[in-house]
Structure formats: C-alpha cells, structure tokens
C-alpha cells in the first residue's frame with residue numbers, strides 16, 4: 001500500500017539500482033524505488049491496496065550482502081543498498097517461478113504473464129505432461145461471482161481483502177498445506193453457507209481471474225467476452241450517501257462487471273454488494 | 287468483526303472437551319443457551335479475541351477426545367474464542383495430526399522415513415495393513431523421532447483421556463496389538479537405552495540421563511540440579527548474558543546463531559513483555575536428542591528455561607513440544623507441576639523475587655512449525671506459516687513482542703556454562719565451536735542413540751563409537767535439510783567450521799549411516815516427499831518446486847535411460863537453485879540440499 005504522508009517530510013535514502021544512483025523517501029520498498037526509476041519488476045501477489053505477503057516471489061532482486069534473493073515488493077529500501085534487478089541469478093529465479101506457476105495453474109486470464117514468460121524465456125511445458133496441476137473445477141454456487149481455483153496462484157490477496165485489511169468478514173482462508181492448499185470457506189462449503197456478504201472486494205484484488213463476475217465467467221464460456229468492445233465509465237454509486245466510485249464495464253449496452261478505482265482515498269477500490277452487484281437488479285428490471 | 291456460524295451443533299462429548307479446556311460458556315452467544323438456535327451472528331468482544339492462542343489447544347482437545355474435528359465442534363470452539371470459522375478451518379487443516387473428516391478413534395502412525403525405511407518400514411506397513419482390524423486408521427508418518435529404535439510406530443487412541451502407545455522397534459504383531467489395545471501395550475524402554483554412553487563420567491549434557499529418576503525433583507537436585515539457577519541469581523541478568531556470550535555458545539537448532547547475542551538483543555528491547563520460547567518441535571528427520579533430554583532429564587530444561595527467562599527479562603516461557611512425543615510431554619508436564627509446587631516456578635522463584643512460569647504448547651504434526659516464526663504463528667492460533675524477516679524475533683516475536691527462541695539442547699548447555707564458568711566451557715571444543723555437542727546416530731550402526739562429544743571429533747570417531755557396520759556407503763549429516771557425505775570422508779571434523787569447509791553441515795546433529803543394501807534413489811525420493819508434504823504452501827518456489835523435484839526423482843528412479851536422466855538432473859538443479867535463492871524460509875531453501883549432495887558427492891543415478 002502506498003501511503004503518502006502529508007506534511008511530514010521524509011528523509012531521502014540514497015542507494016543504487018543496477019548501478020545507477022537513486023533516491024527514495026524513507027519507508028519505500030525496493031519495488032517503489034524501481035517503479036520510480038522506471039525499472040520494470042514483475043509482480044503478482046503485490047497489491048496497491050494491500051500489505052505485501054511476498055508469497056509469489058516473482059519480484060525477487062539481488063541485494064548485495066544478502067544470502068538469498070529478496071522480494072522487492074516487501075523489502076524496505078535502505079541507504080547504501082546495492083540492488084540488482086537484471087542479473088542472471090535474478091532472471092533464473094523469476095523464470096523458474098513463472099514456469100512453476102504456469103505448469104500448475106491456468107494463467108490464461110492473468111494480465112502480463114504471457115509477456116513475462118516470453119521475456120524470461122520460461123518453458124512451463126518442460127516439466128512434462130504428467131506434471132501435477134491444481135485441477136479444480138470452477139465453483140458456481142451463487143448468482144454473483146465464480147471461484148475458479150484452477151486459476152488461483154495462492155497470492156492471499158482475496159483473504160487479506162476479506163479479512164482485517166478491508167472487509168472484516170473473514171469469510172475465506174487458506175486451507176490445507178503445501179501443494180494441496182486452497183482458498184476455502186469453512187468446511188469447504190459453498191459460498192452461500194459462509195460469512196460472505198458479496199462485496200466483491202476479493203474479486204477487485206484477484207490478479208488472475210480466479211475470482212470473476214458470473215457475467216464475465218458466462219460470457220467467457222460462451223466466447224462472447226471481448227475487452228476491446230468494452231467501455232469503462234466511472235460514476236458515483238447512487239445507493240447510499242457514502243459516494244463510492246464505480247467503474248462500469250459495458251459491452252453491447254450491458255454492464256458486464258463493476259470495479260472501483262484503487263486510488264480513491266476513502267474506499268481504495270472497496271465496495272459493498274449494492275455498488276458491486278446492484279447493476280444486476282437494474283438490468284434485470286429493464 | 288461480525289462472525290457467522292452455520293447450523294452444525296457440537297455433540298455433548300465435543301462440547302465437554304472444549305469446556306474442559308475453556309471452562310463453561312458464560313453467555314448465550316458462546317453457546318450456553320442451546321435452545322437459541324437462531325443465533326447465527328455474534329459480535330465478539332476484545333476479551334474473547336485475546337484468547338485466539340487457545341485455538342490450537344482447543345483443536346487438540348477435540349481431536350484427543352473424538353479423534354477428528356467435526357463442523358459442529360469447530361463452530362463451537364470458534365464461538366467460544368470469537369474466531370472466524372473459515373480461519374479456524376484453515377488452521378485445523380494445516381496440521382497432519384488433525385482430521386476434519388470422520389475417521390476411527392484410533393490412529394496408528396507408522397514411520398516410513400529414512401531410518402525406518404532402512405529398517406524395513408515398507409514390509410512393516412504392508413504386514414500391519416494386512417492384519418489391522420477395522421476401527422484403526424493407518425497413517426504413514428514422517429520421522430517420529432525414534433530412529434534409534436527403528437522401525438517405529440505410534441498409536442493414538444482418542445478418548446478421555448487420550449491414550450498413546452509407542453512401538454519401537456516395531457514388529458507387525460506388537461504394533462497391531464498396541465493399536466488394538468494401547469493400554470496393555472508394553473512400557474517403552476527407559477530413555478537411557480537411547481544413550482549408549484549413559485553413566486560415562488565424561489558426559490556433561492547427558493550426565494544425568496539414566497542416572498537420575500526423571501520424575502524426582504529431589505534426585506535432580508541431589509545431582510547438581512538448580513546450582514546453575516542459584517549462580518544466575520548471584521550474578522544478575524547482565525552477567526548471565528555475559529557468561530553465555532563469553533562461552534561462545536551458538537544455537538543447536540540448526541541455524542548456529544550465537545546465543546549470547548540473541549539474549550542481549552532481546553534483553554535490551556524497551557518493549558515489554560518479553561517472551562522466552564523453547565523450540566522442542568524436533569521434526570528434522572533423524573533427530574531425537576531433544577526428546578531424550580526431555581524424557582531422561584526434564585528438570586534440566588525447566589531450570590535452563592528459568593535462567594534464560596531471568597537473563598532476558600521474560601516472565602512467561604512457552605515450551606513448544608512436538609505433538610508426536612507423548613512421553614516427553616508427560617515428563618515435562620510432571621516436572622513443571624513439581625517445580626511449581628516447590629517454588630521453583632511461579633511468582634517468586636527460589637524466593638528471589640523473580641516471577642516465571644512455563645506453559646507447554648503441543649505441536650500437531652507440522653515440521654514447518656519448528657521454523658522460529660512459524661512457531662509463533664502456531665502458538666498464536668494462526669496457520670504455521672513463517673513470517674517474513676525483518677522484523678526479527680528479538681524485536682517482534684511471539685504476540686509481536688521481543689522474544690528469545692532457543693532449541694532444547696542450546697538451553698541445557700547454559701547449565702554447565704553457569705556452574706563451571708564460561709572459560710571452562712569455552713575450553714571444550716574448538717575456538718569457533720565451543721562446548722559439547724549431541725549427535726543422533728542411527729541407521730547402519732550396532733549401537734544407535736544420542737552421543738555426546740566435544741566439538742572437534744571426526745565423523746569417523748562418532749561412527750566408530752556407535753559401532754558402524756561393514757559396507758558403509760553414505761552418511762546423512764545434519765538431517766534431511768543437511769546432506770550426504772561419502773564413506774571415505776569420515777575424517778570431516780564435526781565442528782561448524784569443519785563441516786562448512788567440507789560443504790556439509792552439523793545441522794541438528796543427525797548422523798545417519800547407510801550401507802549399500804538401501805537403494806539410494808528410494809531415500810532421495812523419501813526426502814523429496816517429506817519436503818513436498820511439509821511445505822507450508824506459502825511461496826511458489828517451495829510449494830510447486832518441491833512437487834517438481836519429487837516428480838523428477840520419481841522419473842529418475844524408473845530408469846528411462848541416460849539422456850532422460852541427464853535432463854532430469856539438469857531440471858533438478860535449476861529448480862533447486864531457485865528454491866534455495868527465492869524461497870521465504872529455510873524449508874524451501876534447503877529442500878534440495880540432500881538431493882544435490884547425493885548427486886554430486888555420491889554419484890546417485892550414474
């Protein structure tokens with residue numbers, strides 16, 4: 001989460017990224033500094049509205065003096081640090097992480113991943129046809145959204161969004177261990193038997209499309225989902241007086257999903273069921 | 287936080303098990319009023335949320351009584367502790383000893399790990415399976431910490447109270463009998479049988495094992511017990527830390543961190559309270575030294591923890607004890623009760639105005655919970671996933687407070703440091719590796735067990751003392767996270783610096799000898815399975831990397847020709863390198879060590 005402390009001047013740290021001197025305010029992560037310097041670092045589990053969980057490890061960089069690579073998304077920059085982002089060692093780990101993910105889950109709806117796979121020369125196929133996969137059928141157990149855990153990279157973002165960082169509903173958690181770990185509600189029950197309040201804030205942060213609007217899921221299944229034909233309009237939610245921002249994604253005059261701008265200083269992309277899914281009532285009434 | 291509960295209700299037994307731990311429920315939403323079935327939402331207070339750390343003991347209470355954890359039981363426990371059911375489900379499914387599916391009340395854990403595999407665990411399992419009646423559930427288990435008596439099995443029968451029986455060395459007949467009637471299973475041999483040197487006057491750490499009655503506090507005191515604590519009180523906390531620092535003691539839990547520095551860093555933290563945690567999770571395959579200390583000389587650990595607490599300003603100590611160690615648990619519980627009754631624990635230890643007590647927390651079958659920060663999460667009632675460091679435990683550890691965490695063996699070394707002085711202690715061993723060291727010797731030797739030697743003896747010295755058998759092929763040094771060395775490398779000095787120079791590690795003190803009758807590929811596959819099973823699943827390199835490692839080893843074991851083998855070995859190296867470089871914690875970082883050493887040093891698959 002990038003928070004800008006207003007009025008409190010922060011000390012500038014001086015260090016190097018790939019040999020180039022950079023300055024970043026105290027408290028910045030290495031990732032913040034890389035982005036400011038225009039250095040592209042791939043990320044998957046990092047979220048602009050969430051505390052880093054540093055679970056995916058695709059953002060690792062070399063820091064002089066560190067025995068292992070360090071996750072750029074969560075390691076704080078320090079004065080005098082020597083950070084290297086493009087070494088063979090860094091590229092190797094990123095390549096393997098991409099291969100491990102792409103060989104075990106369906107990344108077809110994960111933005112940018114195809115580009116990274118190419119950039120790092122990852123070959124997910126080389127683990128063979130028998131390589132173990134997270135084979136999960138999509139869970140369609142309610143009218144509003146679908147959980148397709150065959151696409152889940154276990155980034156923990158949905159859990160954190162549903163839990164103490166935003167929604168405070170604690171409807172979902174990681175269950176099981178190791179390769180068998182899955183996002184689940186208690187007793188692995190359908191969502192309708194859980195504490196879920198259908199705010200959709202987990203969908204908002206999911207980086208893979210494992211969580212998606214039922215409308216999007218159905219259209220993808222029918223082959224009609226086409227982002228090139230969609231427009232996005234940001235408006236103010238009319239259901240109550242809070243004034244949340246809604247971004248309506250419209251295709252062929254139909255609202256197909258609703259997101260919310262993450263840079264809204266009050267709501268940070270979070271909504272309630274009315275803002276997120278209320279359009280269905282509007283559309284259904286029409 | 288709004289909590290939501292389902293319709294499942296606990297049975298009377300489940301409710302009784304939870305109430306026995308937490309006391310009767312006070313309010314209706316906690317479940318006191320059973321007729322109030324519509325009460326599906328509840329708002330929890332701060333007080334209830336502060337009891338989150340009772341979640342793991344609560345899960346144990348249910349599992350101990352019933353044998354598995356039903357939806358109704360889990361919901362009831364959540365209601366009592368104000369824990370969201372989804373989170374509690376995530377915790378319950380993290381541990382191998384718990385089941386959220388119905389299963390028989392008796393679970394038989396049969397070890398299929400390295401020492402037991404070498405001792406015929408596969409046949410044992412097959413034999414047991416053929417003869418086991420219904421009503422007993424067989425689980426293939428990672429190392430049970432009984433390798434000196436391999437093959438090993440542990441029966442756990444749920445009930446009130448829960449019953450356990452250890453069978454080691456296990457035969458099909460004895461094990462089936464013990465699983466059928468755990469109460470009439472024969473007593474385990476005394477802990478001293480795991481110490482071939484027992485009674486030897488040269489011993490320091492093991493001096494009392496087999497010599498004192500482990501149940502008797504008087505016996506402990508008659509053999510030098512509590513002299514170190516008196517000396518600590520004479521010196522004062524700062525001087526105790528100085529002694530420990532000057533002794534050169536470094537941690538015996540695997541990471542080899544200087545103990546004095548850790549104590550100093552915690553003691554100097556302004557934030558309070560400080561906590562002391564003793565890591566007795568001992569789950570590294572091949573390791574059983576901490577078990578033998580706790581079973582054979584439990585008061586020494588109580589005394590050592592008291593000293594550590596005193597030195598670092600902690601008033602509350604936790605002993606995180608491996609869930610599969612029933613006898614160590616019984617001995618430690620008994621020792622704590624005795625020490626409390628005699629004023630050696632409690633509000634005024636030895637009349638010195640220092641308050642200290644120790645609480646035991648049982649692990650529940652998760653190797654990863656031995657990682658220091660995963661252990662904190664486990665105690666706090668969360669999934670046993672390692673935290674990212676920094677911040678380090680000395681600053682933000684258990685409950686976010688400054689915490690010293692030490693291994694059992696590390697702590698008991700403090701006793702001779704204080705009674706004999708730092709200089710005398712540092713005179714033992716080498717300059718960089720001071721003091722005595724325990725080795726867990728198992729496998730192809732005549733006299734397996736825990737051995738004590740000053741740092742600096744060679745691997746060959748240890749193996750000769752244990753009566754290594756002819757035909758030695760390889761030795762696994764330091765556990766599954768360590769590595770293999772060849773039979774012609776026995777002159778490696780067993781010190782931190784000596785093993786490092788040889789590209790090996792002391793690790794947790796494992797010395798497991800294999801002759802050529804045990805197929806190496808099978809051992810490597812078992813090691814890979816272990817890491818795949820025990821990965822917490824948090825980070826990609828380890829969660830998926832350990833799976834890919836196991837798959838490649840399985841293919842290699844099938845023998846698909848030289849070209850395919852070379853490809854798979856190259857694949858292993860690439861995945862192994864990323865696991866080592868990019869994993870969050872020591873588990874993923876070391877998961878490829880043993881396999882790599884077997885390929886490079888032993889020429890496995892050539």
Ligand SMILES: Cc1cc2nc3c(=O)[nH]c(=O)nc-3n(C[C@H](O)[C@H](O)[C@H](O)COP(=O)(O)O)c2cc1C
Pocket residue numbers: 536537538539540541542543545565566567568569570653654655656657658659691692693694696697871872873
């Ligand atoms: C996967 C893993 C498992 C571990 N298991 C244990 C264990 O069972 N017992 C232990 O004392 N240390 C274990 N450790 C090491 C601890 O993290 C920690 O370094 C140690 O308890 C510190 O105590 P010491 O300084 O006295 O050695 C483990 C580490 C890792 C990464």
Ligand code: SF4
Pocket residue numbers: 161162167169170171172195196197198199200201202203
């Ligand atoms: S929709 Fe909201 S309440 Fe439901 S699981 Fe997602 S974040 Fe939690």
Ligand code: SF4
Pocket residue numbers: 151152153154155156157158159183202205206207208209210211
């Ligand atoms: S469902 Fe999405 S947000 Fe949740 S862990 Fe999986 S990939 Fe991450």
Ligand code: SF4
Pocket residue numbers: 654671672820821822823824825826828829869870871872873874875
């Ligand atoms: S390395 Fe393995 S055990 Fe450690 S945090 Fe990552 S997944 Fe968990």
Ligand code: FES
Pocket residue numbers: 042043044045046053054055056057058059060071072073074
């Ligand atoms: S983005 Fe940094 S670890 Fe995932």
Ligand code: FES
Pocket residue numbers: 397398399400401402403428429430431432433436437438571572573
């Ligand atoms: S008890 Fe079986 S390998 Fe240790």
